[in-house]
Amino acid sequence: MAVNRKRDESLKAGILNLLWLVVLSICLVGLVVLCKVLSVSHIHIVFRALLILSLSFLIILLTNFLFKNSPRVKIYRRQAGQFHAFCRAIKQAAGTLELQEILDSAAKIIVEVAGVRGCSIKLLDSKSGEMKAGTIVGIEPESMGVALNAVESLYQQGTSSREPVIVQDIFMRDFPAVNEEVESLICVPLRLEDMNLGAICIFGARGQKLSAEMISLLSSLGDVVSLSIAHAFMYEDLKILGETKTKFMLEASHELRSPLNSIQSIARTLLEGHLGELGEKQKEMISRIDIRANMLSEIVGDLLVLAMGRAELSAFKPKRVDFAKLLQENVKFFENRAEEREIDMELYTLIQDASVYGSEEGLRSIITNLISNAIKYTPRGGRITLRLFESKDQIVFEISDTGIGIPKAEQERVFREFFRASNAKTASKTGTGLGLAIVKAAVEQHSGTINVESEEGKGTTFRIFLNKAKS
Ligand SMILES: Nc1ncnc2c1ncn2[C@@H]1O[C@H](COP(=O)(O)OP(=O)(O)OP(=O)(O)O)[C@@H](O)[C@H]1O
Ligand SMILES: [Mg+2]
Known part of the structure; x- marks a missing residue:
């Protein structure tokens, strides 16, 4: 046991000190006797010097021995050892x-x-x-x-x-x-x-x-x-709470999907006139049902994606994905929406090879959610800039807009599920607050990081860091 070992070691050191003392005392006595026996006057000074030196050394050794073995020092040493162990216990436990x-x-x-x-x-x-x-x-x-x-x-x-x-x-x-x-x-x-x-x-x-x-x-x-x-x-x-929540989200979104699909298909059948011509008012009402059902379907889809990501059930089969190509395709997809809102959207690709090892679906959801947010929260006539560049061994995807921004105090909460900033709600923009939670989950699934910089009324920048695929 460590304590016993320490006790043995200090005992050994004590005995060694004592031995030294005995040897030195014998030498000293021998020296004095020799001095007397020889009684040679011209080496008398040398002997005297040697005697003083030996005596000083003896005193030092004696003080050292007494100090090391004094009960107080032993107590201090033991307390220091205990304190050290106590700190170690705290460190390990924490x-x-x-x-x-x-x-x-x-x-x-x-x-x-x-x-x-x-x-x-x-x-x-x-x-x-x-x-x-x-x-x-x-x-x-x-x-x-x-x-x-x-x-x-x-x-x-x-x-x-x-x-x-x-x-x-x-x-x-x-x-x-x-x-x-x-x-x-x-x-x-x-x-x-x-x-x-x-x-x-x-x-x-x-x-x-x-x-x-x-x-x-x-x-x-x-x-x-x-x-x-x-x-x-x-x-x-x-952990249990998280698992229960994920299970609930999975079950709820799954159960909601089928009745929603039925509502959508019935609304479409009616709108397309398969069950007879509809009057203007009827068409308008059923169109509204269709629009609402589509919105609900998007929310349910988001919930399902989020729950699947959590439970790691999503078929995450990593493969080499060209992030630059994926980004270009999606920017094209959103061009019309940006034009409708007179928003100028520019993409700058400043990297040769932007290959990432991961899931195409997950990476797409990162891109689409961030672009759709940028368009949604940027007023007419604004600007969105997308940049793809390299930093060390990572690729960086940056998306900046000149939109409404996020209040400083609320920025750390934007990645939480269902969180919507106060200014987004008052700007009467619809949303569920799930998009960024999905983005964060997907980024983490790819061992990446995300950060946000924003100033209310001026604009927002999201930056995603992903590891480059090894060539
Ligand atoms: N580009 C942005 N500019 C300003 N605020 C933003 C931006 N992106 C996100 N936010 C803020 O973060 C909140 C969360 O975004 P998130 O995408 O999760 O939800 P949402 O857009 O409100 O709804 P949805 O789930 O339909 O995407 C938004 O409600 C908004 O307050
Ligand atoms: Mg969103």
Whole structure:
């Protein structure tokens, strides 16, 4: 164990220091005796100098020895070691959100810091109220079966306790079965405010008595572990919530699709006069149904794309895609819409090879959503500039417009599902707030990044960074 090893090392260093002292003292005495025996006057000064030097060296060694072995320095050293271990525990616990990793590393550090025989952590199942094994370090669960059973009640006690630490010395009279292996046991409750999370049981080695300061350190470690466990629980809850949301979106959009398709096809059949000629008013009403059904169908389609991206169900079969070509095709597709709104749209391709490894469908949805937003949020007579260029090993797709912009305070939320900026709503532009969420999901699916720069009333620039396909 690390603590024992450190103790052995400092003992060795102490013995070595002592040996040095003995050797030096013998040399000194020898020197004095030699001086007396020879009583040679002309080398007297040399001997005297040697004597002073040796004496000084002896004093230095002695002070060093006394300082290193003073109880106060030992305490400082031990405290520094404990503090170091405590910091390591915090670092490790904060470095992960995986529950098992947190428990394993916490148990290992406790065993190392306290130099105890072993440590086990149990967590309280809030639903069943039972204690469930989390991890066990340093002791074989089989060999310690009796001990673990014997301390079960202590776990319960520890979990419901408000006290930071419960100490129980296990002597023959209390737990005869345990005496062979363990002599003391400490139960640190894992609590976060009013929430019981479980308990840590620390098994002291034979003859080991843990100091009050060590118990207080273990209690603080318990607080750190509790916090990390609570974070891991929250992370688990969020993951489940995310999965439930995705499942709901998938099911809802899927279920909505078929009745919507029927409405669209009935409206089209009526409009095309297959069931007899319609009057002007009837035509107008059915056209409205058709338009609304189409809008609804787009929303449902967006939801489905988003949910599929989340669940990674979309058939993402990566292939080499020429991003420049894809961009050109889509800009052409939007040209008419831009012209209708008297918007000047220019594309500058400043890169030779803009190949990206990914899904053509995903990349297209990035381009179309960004261009359609730029057109939608740019007033008549405005300008849209698209640039494709290279930066290091990435290709950059930049789209700038001279539109309504996004208020500063709302910019960080634009990629969230269903978010629409306040100025977009007041400009009575219709939308669901799903387009940019789809863009972000697609960019991330391609291991890329997206950022936005915008000034309200002046315009917006979106920049997408994608890794270039290796040639
Ligand atoms: N080019 C832009 N200029 C100004 N605001 C923009 C621009 N692009 C996006 N936004 C803001 O970001 C919000 C979210 O955009 P997003 O594309 O997700 O939704 P939407 O356009 O409102 O609806 P839809 O889901 O139909 O695309 C918009 O409502 C708008 O407030
Ligand atoms: Mg949009």
